[in-house]
Amino acid sequence: MTSLLSAEHLTKSFGATPALSGASMSVAAGEIVAVMGPSGSGKSTLLHCLAGIVRPDSGVVRYRDRELSAMSDAGRSALRRGEFGFVFQFGQLVPELTCLENVALPLRLDGVRRRQAQRRAAGWLDRLEIDDVAGKRPGEVSGGQGQRVAVARALVTGARVVFADEPTGALDSLNGERVMKLFTAAARESGAAVVLVTHEPRVAAWSDREVVVRDGKALDLERAA
Numbered sequence: 001m002t003s004l005l006s007a008e009h010l011t012k013s014f015g016a017t018p019a020l021s022g023a024s025m026s027v028a029a030g031e032i033v034a035v036m037g038p039s040g041s042g043k044s045t046l047l048h049c050l051a052g053i054v055r056p057d058s059g060v061v062r063y064r065d066r067e068l069s070a071m072s073d074a075g076r077s078a079l080r081r082g083e084f085g086f087v088f089q090f091g092q093l094v095p096e097l098t099c100l101e102n103v104a105l106p107l108r109l110d111g112v113r114r115r116q117a118q119r120r121a122a123g124w125l126d127r128l129e130i131d132d133v134a135g136k137r138p139g140e141v142s143g144g145q146g147q148r149v150a151v152a153r154a155l156v157t158g159a160r161v162v163f164a165d166e167p168t169g170a171l172d173s174l175n176g177e178r179v180m181k182l183f184t185a186a187a188r189e190s191g192a193a194v195v196l197v198t199h200e201p202r203v204a205a206w207s208d209r210e211v212v213v214r215d216g217k218a219l220d221l222e223r224a225a
């Protein structure tokens with residue numbers, strides 16, 4: 001399978017602490033990949049390098065035909081805005097905006113007119129089964145609803161890759177399952193690839209493939225069917 005996004009032999013240290021020591025992995029278009037491994041093994045650092053947030057000390061990150069590791073900060077920011085979406089453990093929604101406005105925000109930043117942005121945002125809220133929270137602010141909704149808003153916001157611009165770092169880490173298992181079910185269905189429907197960092201096998205079970213990170217190295221595992 002040709003890869004959409006790949007990391008080859010990444011190394012990254014924070015001071016004297018090595019976070020990555022030769023990590024490689026790849027993601028195909030539309031594929032959902034879970035990145036697993038013990039605490040401190042380098043999962044988040046690998047995700048941040050793949051997403052162009054952190055520049056590795058050595059090694060190559062490629063997205064399509066572009067080498068992220070060789071791009072300027074401005075070039076990587078533009079790529080992130082245009083092609084990538086993000087979901088973190090705590091949704092990181094803008095508290096002053098309604099849920100609908102939060103989902104519409106990336107479109108508004110891209111210059112889409114308010115009415116059209118809100119219409120598209122409403123479609124995503126509907127797809128994630130949270131149209132009832134459209135007019136509420138993030139502080140007025142449950143953790144699971146907030147994470148579904150964050151998923152809608154990550155997908156609304158037509159992102160080709162969504163990076164999710166412990167997206168269900170703050171939820172109980174029932175809500176976590178619900179978020180993963182709707183998240184993976186929405187990503188598959190829009191053809192977005194997902195790179196999902198998680199500790200939890202139940203969350204990883206929603207992926208097509210698992211990559212295990214240990215001591216800063218990544219091991220690609222085929223999912224045992």
Ligand SMILES: Nc1ncnc2c1ncn2[C@@H]1O[C@H](COP(=O)(O)OP(=O)(O)OP(=O)(O)O)[C@@H](O)[C@H]1O
Nearest residue numbers: 014017018019037038039040041042043044045046
């Ligand atoms: N910004 C930073 N400054 C200093 N050290 C860091 C930084 N980010 C990560 N590290 C260190 O790099 C190593 C890998 O961290 P990373 O967060 O990538 O691991 P992780 O597998 O995602 O951990 P967890 O599952 O606990 O979130 C750890 O030893 C961590 O302490």
